[in-house]
Amino acid sequence: MDFRKIDNLSVDCVVLRLEENTLKVLLRKRALNLYDENSPVIDDWVLPGHYVLKSNNLGETANRVFKELTGEDHLNKNQFRTYGNAARIKSDKDLLWVRSRGAKVRTITVAYYLIVASNKDLLDMDDSLKWFKLKSLPQLGFDHHQIINDAYEDIKGKIITDPLIFDFMPIKFTLNELQMAFESILDVELDNRNFRKKVSSKSYIVPLEEKQKGVSKKPSRLYMFSKDVYNQVVETDYIINK
Structure with a gap:
Protein backbone atom coordinates (compact mmCIF):
# COMPACT_ATOMS: atom_id res chain seq x y z
CA MET A 1 0.00 0.00 0.00
CA ASP A 2 1.21 3.47 -0.88
CA PHE A 3 0.84 5.59 2.27
CA ARG A 4 1.81 8.85 0.57
CA LYS A 5 -1.04 11.33 0.61
CA ILE A 6 -2.49 13.30 -2.25
CA ASP A 7 -1.90 16.68 -0.69
CA ASN A 8 -4.68 18.57 -2.48
CA LEU A 9 -7.48 15.98 -2.13
CA SER A 10 -9.25 15.32 1.16
CA VAL A 11 -12.37 13.70 2.55
CA ASP A 12 -14.36 15.35 5.34
CA CYS A 13 -17.02 13.46 7.25
CA VAL A 14 -20.17 14.79 8.86
CA VAL A 15 -21.13 12.36 11.64
CA LEU A 16 -24.65 12.96 12.98
CA ARG A 17 -26.84 11.51 15.69
CA LEU A 18 -30.01 12.25 17.62
CA GLU A 19 -29.51 12.75 21.34
CA GLU A 20 -32.59 13.48 23.46
CA ASN A 21 -34.40 14.48 20.25
CA THR A 22 -31.69 16.99 19.38
CA LEU A 23 -29.62 16.64 16.21
CA LYS A 24 -25.90 16.74 16.96
CA VAL A 25 -22.72 16.67 14.87
CA LEU A 26 -19.32 15.29 15.88
CA LEU A 27 -16.38 17.72 15.69
CA ARG A 28 -12.66 17.41 16.27
CA LYS A 29 -10.58 19.98 18.17
CA ARG A 30 -8.07 21.91 16.04
CA ALA A 31 -5.23 23.52 17.99
CA LEU A 32 -1.89 25.05 17.01
CA ASN A 33 0.26 27.64 18.78
CA LEU A 34 3.63 28.51 17.25
CA TYR A 35 4.36 31.04 20.04
CA ASP A 36 5.12 33.57 17.33
CA GLU A 37 3.47 36.98 17.57
CA ASN A 38 3.19 37.03 13.78
CA SER A 39 1.32 33.73 13.67
CA PRO A 40 -2.30 33.29 14.79
CA VAL A 41 -3.22 30.89 17.58
CA ILE A 42 -5.55 28.18 16.31
CA ASP A 43 -8.13 26.96 18.80
CA ASP A 44 -11.36 25.90 17.12
CA TRP A 45 -13.18 22.85 15.71
CA VAL A 46 -13.31 21.00 12.40
CA LEU A 47 -14.96 17.96 10.88
CA PRO A 48 -13.16 14.61 11.13
CA GLY A 49 -11.34 13.91 7.90
CA HIS A 50 -8.23 12.68 6.12
CA TYR A 51 -6.20 13.43 3.04
CA VAL A 52 -6.62 10.71 0.43
CA LEU A 53 -3.72 8.26 0.19
CA LYS A 54 -2.32 7.43 -3.24
CA SER A 55 -3.43 3.81 -2.83
CA ASN A 56 -6.96 4.67 -1.60
CA ASN A 57 -10.07 5.82 -3.39
CA LEU A 58 -12.55 8.31 -1.90
CA GLY A 59 -14.84 5.70 -0.37
CA GLU A 60 -11.93 3.90 1.27
CA THR A 61 -10.75 7.17 2.79
CA ALA A 62 -14.21 7.83 4.24
CA ASN A 63 -14.28 4.26 5.56
CA ARG A 64 -10.94 4.88 7.27
CA VAL A 65 -12.34 7.92 9.08
CA PHE A 66 -15.53 6.14 10.11
CA LYS A 67 -13.70 3.03 11.29
CA GLU A 68 -11.48 5.14 13.54
CA LEU A 69 -14.64 6.57 15.11
CA THR A 70 -16.96 3.55 15.18
CA GLY A 71 -14.76 0.48 14.83
CA GLU A 72 -16.92 -0.74 11.95
CA ASP A 73 -15.92 -1.37 8.33
CA HIS A 74 -19.22 -1.50 6.45
CA LEU A 75 -21.33 1.56 7.12
CA ASN A 76 -24.17 3.26 5.31
CA LYS A 77 -22.20 6.36 4.33
CA ASN A 78 -23.51 8.98 1.93
CA GLN A 79 -21.39 11.10 -0.39
CA PHE A 80 -23.26 14.36 -0.97
CA ARG A 81 -21.01 17.09 -2.38
CA THR A 82 -17.54 18.17 -3.54
CA TYR A 83 -15.94 21.48 -2.51
CA GLY A 84 -13.27 22.96 -4.74
CA ASN A 85 -13.67 26.73 -4.69
CA ALA A 86 -10.27 28.39 -5.08
CA ALA A 87 -11.02 30.75 -2.18
CA ARG A 88 -12.31 28.18 0.30
CA ILE A 89 -9.03 28.25 2.25
CA LYS A 90 -8.30 31.92 2.83
CA SER A 91 -8.21 32.87 6.53
CA ASP A 92 -4.84 33.23 8.26
CA LYS A 93 -5.67 30.34 10.59
CA ASP A 94 -6.70 28.01 7.77
CA LEU A 95 -3.67 28.89 5.67
CA LEU A 96 -1.33 28.30 8.62
CA TRP A 97 -2.99 24.98 9.44
CA VAL A 98 -2.73 23.69 5.86
CA ARG A 99 0.91 24.72 5.54
CA SER A 100 1.75 23.13 8.89
CA ARG A 101 0.44 19.87 7.47
CA GLY A 102 2.52 20.14 4.30
CA ALA A 103 -0.58 20.27 2.12
CA LYS A 104 -1.63 22.50 -0.76
CA VAL A 105 -3.58 25.70 -0.24
CA ARG A 106 -5.88 24.74 -3.13
CA THR A 107 -7.56 21.61 -1.80
CA ILE A 108 -10.55 19.72 -3.16
CA THR A 109 -12.70 18.11 -0.47
CA VAL A 110 -15.28 15.37 -1.02
CA ALA A 111 -17.84 15.27 1.79
CA TYR A 112 -19.69 12.29 3.25
CA TYR A 113 -22.14 12.00 6.08
CA LEU A 114 -22.74 9.09 8.41
CA ILE A 115 -25.74 8.72 10.69
CA VAL A 116 -25.07 7.05 14.03
CA ALA A 117 -27.87 5.35 15.97
CA SER A 118 -28.92 7.15 19.15
CA ASN A 119 -27.89 4.24 21.39
CA LYS A 120 -24.47 3.65 19.81
CA ASP A 121 -21.25 4.78 21.47
CA LEU A 122 -18.22 5.82 19.47
CA LEU A 123 -14.67 4.64 20.12
CA ASP A 124 -12.15 6.66 22.13
CA MET A 125 -14.22 9.79 22.74
CA ASP A 126 -11.38 11.81 24.24
CA ASP A 127 -11.18 15.59 24.69
CA SER A 128 -10.38 16.08 21.01
CA LEU A 129 -13.84 14.88 19.95
CA LYS A 130 -17.14 16.35 21.03
CA TRP A 131 -20.82 16.32 20.02
CA PHE A 132 -22.35 19.73 19.33
CA LYS A 133 -25.94 20.73 18.72
CA LEU A 134 -26.46 21.47 15.06
CA LYS A 135 -28.18 24.73 15.98
CA SER A 136 -25.41 25.79 18.36
CA LEU A 137 -22.08 25.19 16.64
CA PRO A 138 -18.74 26.53 17.95
CA GLN A 139 -16.20 28.43 15.87
CA LEU A 140 -15.31 26.22 12.91
CA GLY A 141 -12.31 26.08 10.60
CA PHE A 142 -12.37 26.20 6.80
CA ASP A 143 -15.84 26.05 5.20
CA HIS A 144 -17.02 23.32 7.55
CA HIS A 145 -20.08 25.26 8.66
CA GLN A 146 -21.26 25.21 5.03
CA ILE A 147 -20.46 21.50 4.70
CA ILE A 148 -22.51 20.69 7.81
CA ASN A 149 -25.45 22.77 6.56
CA ASP A 150 -25.30 21.08 3.16
CA ALA A 151 -25.30 17.63 4.79
CA TYR A 152 -28.34 18.60 6.86
CA GLU A 153 -30.22 19.90 3.82
CA ASP A 154 -29.41 16.70 1.93
CA ILE A 155 -30.79 14.59 4.77
CA LYS A 156 -33.96 16.68 5.04
CA GLY A 157 -34.50 16.29 1.31
CA LYS A 158 -34.20 12.50 1.42
CA ILE A 159 -35.58 11.48 4.78
CA ILE A 160 -39.24 11.44 3.72
CA THR A 161 -38.70 9.10 0.75
CA ASP A 162 -35.56 7.16 1.77
CA PRO A 163 -35.15 5.02 4.91
CA LEU A 164 -32.47 7.32 6.38
CA ILE A 165 -34.54 7.88 9.52
CA PHE A 166 -33.90 4.31 10.67
CA ASP A 167 -30.15 4.94 10.79
CA PHE A 168 -30.89 7.39 13.62
CA MET A 169 -32.94 4.83 15.55
Missing part, protein backbone atom coordinates in the same frame (compact mmCIF):
# COMPACT_ATOMS: atom_id res chain seq x y z
CA PRO A 170 -31.93 1.95 17.83
CA ILE A 171 -32.74 -1.48 16.41
CA LYS A 172 -35.99 -1.58 18.40
CA PHE A 173 -38.06 1.56 18.75
CA THR A 174 -41.57 2.79 19.51
CA LEU A 175 -43.75 4.69 17.06
CA ASN A 176 -43.58 7.68 19.36
CA GLU A 177 -39.78 7.63 19.22
CA LEU A 178 -39.93 7.38 15.42
CA GLN A 179 -42.31 10.33 15.20
CA MET A 180 -40.17 12.46 17.50
CA ALA A 181 -37.12 11.65 15.35
CA PHE A 182 -38.90 12.88 12.22
CA GLU A 183 -40.09 16.01 14.01
CA SER A 184 -36.63 16.79 15.40
CA ILE A 185 -34.86 16.44 12.06
CA LEU A 186 -37.46 18.19 9.93
CA ASP A 187 -38.27 20.79 12.60
CA VAL A 188 -42.01 20.23 12.12
CA GLU A 189 -44.94 19.02 14.21
CA LEU A 190 -46.74 15.95 12.87
CA ASP A 191 -50.29 14.87 13.53
CA ASN A 192 -50.00 11.86 15.81
CA ARG A 193 -53.00 9.97 14.46
CA ASN A 194 -52.10 10.45 10.80
CA PHE A 195 -48.47 9.54 11.44
CA ARG A 196 -49.34 6.27 13.16
CA LYS A 197 -51.82 5.38 10.42
CA LYS A 198 -49.25 6.07 7.71
CA VAL A 199 -46.40 4.22 9.44
CA SER A 200 -48.58 1.22 10.37
CA SER A 201 -49.35 0.65 6.69
CA LYS A 202 -45.67 0.11 5.88
CA SER A 203 -44.78 -3.59 5.82
CA TYR A 204 -41.10 -2.86 6.46
CA ILE A 205 -41.88 -1.33 9.87
CA VAL A 206 -42.40 -4.61 11.69
CA PRO A 207 -44.32 -4.81 15.00
CA LEU A 208 -42.68 -7.00 17.64
CA GLU A 209 -44.16 -9.05 20.45
CA GLU A 210 -42.21 -6.87 22.85
CA LYS A 211 -42.81 -3.70 24.80
CA GLN A 212 -40.61 -1.05 26.37
CA LYS A 213 -38.89 -1.91 29.61
CA GLY A 214 -37.91 0.30 32.50
CA VAL A 215 -40.45 3.07 31.85
CA SER A 216 -42.73 4.56 34.51
CA LYS A 217 -45.74 4.98 32.23
CA LYS A 218 -47.58 2.30 30.28
CA PRO A 219 -44.97 0.62 28.06
CA SER A 220 -45.39 1.03 24.29
CA ARG A 221 -45.02 -1.66 21.67
CA LEU A 222 -41.65 -1.99 19.97
CA TYR A 223 -41.01 -2.09 16.22
CA MET A 224 -38.09 -2.87 13.89
CA PHE A 225 -37.14 -1.71 10.42
CA SER A 226 -36.68 -4.57 7.94
CA LYS A 227 -34.32 -3.58 5.16
CA ASP A 228 -35.03 -6.86 3.33
CA VAL A 229 -38.75 -6.14 3.21
CA TYR A 230 -38.09 -2.53 2.25
CA ASN A 231 -35.95 -3.59 -0.71
CA GLN A 232 -38.75 -5.87 -1.91
CA VAL A 233 -41.57 -3.34 -1.66
CA VAL A 234 -39.75 -0.03 -2.08
CA GLU A 235 -42.35 2.55 -3.01
CA THR A 236 -42.56 6.00 -4.50
CA ASP A 237 -44.97 7.34 -1.88
CA TYR A 238 -43.69 9.06 1.23
CA ILE A 239 -43.19 7.53 4.66
CA ILE A 240 -44.79 10.65 6.08
CA ASN A 241 -46.50 13.74 4.73
CA LYS A 242 -45.06 17.09 5.78
